[in-house]
Structures are given as structure tokens and as C-alpha cells.
Amino acid sequence: MTDFAFEVLRDRVGAQRRTLLRAGGGLLLLATIAQARAQSLSALTQKDATAGVRAALERGANIAVDLLGRTDGFWGNDLVRIPLPDWLKRGESALKLLGRGRDVDELKVGINRAAEQAVPQARTLLVNAVKSMSVQDAKAILSGGDNSVTTFFADRTRKPLGEKFLPIVTKVTDKIGLAQQYNKLAAQGESLGVVKPEQARVQTYVTGKALDGLYLMIGEEEKKIRQDPVAAGSEILKKVFGSLR
Numbered sequence: 555m556t557d558f559a560f561e562v563l564r565d566r567v568g569a570q571r572r573t574l575l576r577a578g579g580g581l582l583l584l585a586t587i588a589q590a591r592a593q594s595l596s597a598l599t600q601k602d603a604t605a606g607v608r609a610a611l612e613r614g615a616n617i618a619v620d621l622l623g624r625t626d627g628f629w630g631n632d633l634v635r636i637p638l639p640d641w642l643k644r645g646e647s648a649l650k651l652l653g654r655g656r657d658v659d660e661l662k663v664g665i666n667r668a669a670e671q672a673v674p675q676a677r678t679l680l681v682n683a684v685k686s687m688s689v690q691d692a693k694a695i696l697s698g699g700d701n702s703v704t705t706f707f708a709d710r711t712r713k714p715l716g717e718k719f720l721p722i723v724t725k726v727t728d729k730i731g732l733a734q735q736y737n738k739l740a741a742q743g744e745s746l747g748v749v750k751p752e753q754a755r756v757q758t759y760v761t762g763k764a765l766d767g768l769y770l771m772i773g774e775e776e777k778k779i780r781q782d783p784v785a786a787g788s789e790i791l792k793k794v795f796g797s798l799r
Contacts, residue, residue, distance in 0.1 A: 600689050607692040608684050611703060614775035615680035618768055623673035629666035633774070634767030636666050636760060639753040641743055642736070657732040664733065665756065668726035669764035672719040676711070676768055679718070683710040703776040704769045712765055719761045727756050 621627055628634050638646065638661065649658050687706075695702045727733040736756040743749030753759045 600692075603696060604687070604689050604692040607695050608687055610776060610779050611684045611687070611695075611706070611772075612681055613779070614703065614772045615684065615707070616677065617775050618771035619673055619677045619680070622768060622771060623670060623676075625667075625670060627670045627673065628764070628767060629663060629670070631767075634770060636669055636763040636767070638662060638665075639740075639749075639756075639759055641740065641749045641753060654732070661730055661732045661736075664727060664730040665760045665763075668723040668760050669719075669767065671726055672722040672761070672764050673768055675718045675722065676715050679711050679715055680707060680772075683707060686710075700777055701773060704773040707772060708765075708769050715765055715768075716761055719764055720757055723760045723764070724757045727760065 622631075622634065628636055637643065638658075642661075646658055649655070683706075691706060695706060698705075733756050737754070740749050740754045740756070744751060744754040752762060
């Protein structure tokens, strides 16, 4: 082997060794962080952990209701604005050509207004769900991913909230001209397999979307607390969620 070839081989081996050392150092750093995090979490009492999660959930629920349960809470928010159902959206251009453009626009706004009026009914049920949370629930949320809070609330409140929302949504949508024809057209479309069952009645469609938007916004608030517990302004939130950082 020539001196040049030897030097190239030596440099290559050296580079590989440095890469392995860097990778090993990174793994060691990650392991150290994980160990410190586990120790920090283990230092929390069950009482503190549960209290912290309850405080986070109640805060998130109240903020979400305040944000959505007002004029333009849904309509003015790109994250949760309720669109026309797929089957109706496909026929939107045809309706406008038939001179029904104003009716379509009224329906777009109206279904969002219905959701905005229904959401304040959620506050009590959401808060009660938080109060009934167990230590196991708190552990699952603390160790869970970004959708753990959404899952918690949806499992416990979706059905009863749907029952509360539906009459309010119905009252609002019944005043919308195009909505009065919606169910009849959608029922025909469902029988032909071109309309999804969950979109076959405007009231149930809007109720479902209102709940989706509510849980989404609660989850967004929880993410903020996880990312910056100090900004939450609560000592128990700082203590519990600060230990996760």
C-alpha cells in the first residue's frame, strides 16, 4: 500500500471513529436527559401531578369555550371553521349558477353561528369531567402525546355534549333557507351512496364538527402549557409541566 493510500485509509477510519464517538455522545446525552426527566417526574407526588393536570385541563377547557362560544369563534378561525359538507361543496358552483349563491353563503355562515351558540353549553360538562379525573387518568395524560387531552375529553363528554348541542344547532339551522332543503337532498344522496351518513342531516353534521373544533382548541391550549408552563401563570402548572421539559 502506498503512503498516499495509507493516509487516505487512515483518514477514513479516523472519520468513522469520530462519527461513532459523536453518535455515542449524542446517545449518552439523550439518556442523561431521559434519566433526569424521569427523576424529576418521580419527585412529583401523585397529588401534585393530578392537581397539575386538572389545572391544565380546566384552564384549556375554559379558554376553548371562551374562544369558540362567541361571534366568529368558529367562522373567524381557520383552524375550526366548519366547511360545507363534501357533497354540497361539490354542487356549490351549480347552485350559484342557478342563482342560489346568497343561500349558499348564508348556509356557510349559519352552520358556524350554530356551533358558536352551542359551545357555551359545554363548560359545565367539561369541568365536571376534569373534577372526576383519576390518578391513572392524570398519569396517562402526562405521559401521553399531544392528543391525550383530546382523547380524555372526547371519551367522557362527546355523547352528552352532542345531546346538549343538537337542539341548539337545530334551532339555528332551521332558520336557514337552504338548510331546510338540506336533509331531503342529503337523504336521497345517502340512499345512492354519494353522501356520507354523518353528513345526511345538517344538524348532526354541524354538531359533530362543533365538538371536533372544541376538542381541537382544548388540545391547542394544552400544547401551549406543555411548551411554556411558566407563561401559564400557575405555580402547580409550572411545577408539574416544568418537570417535563
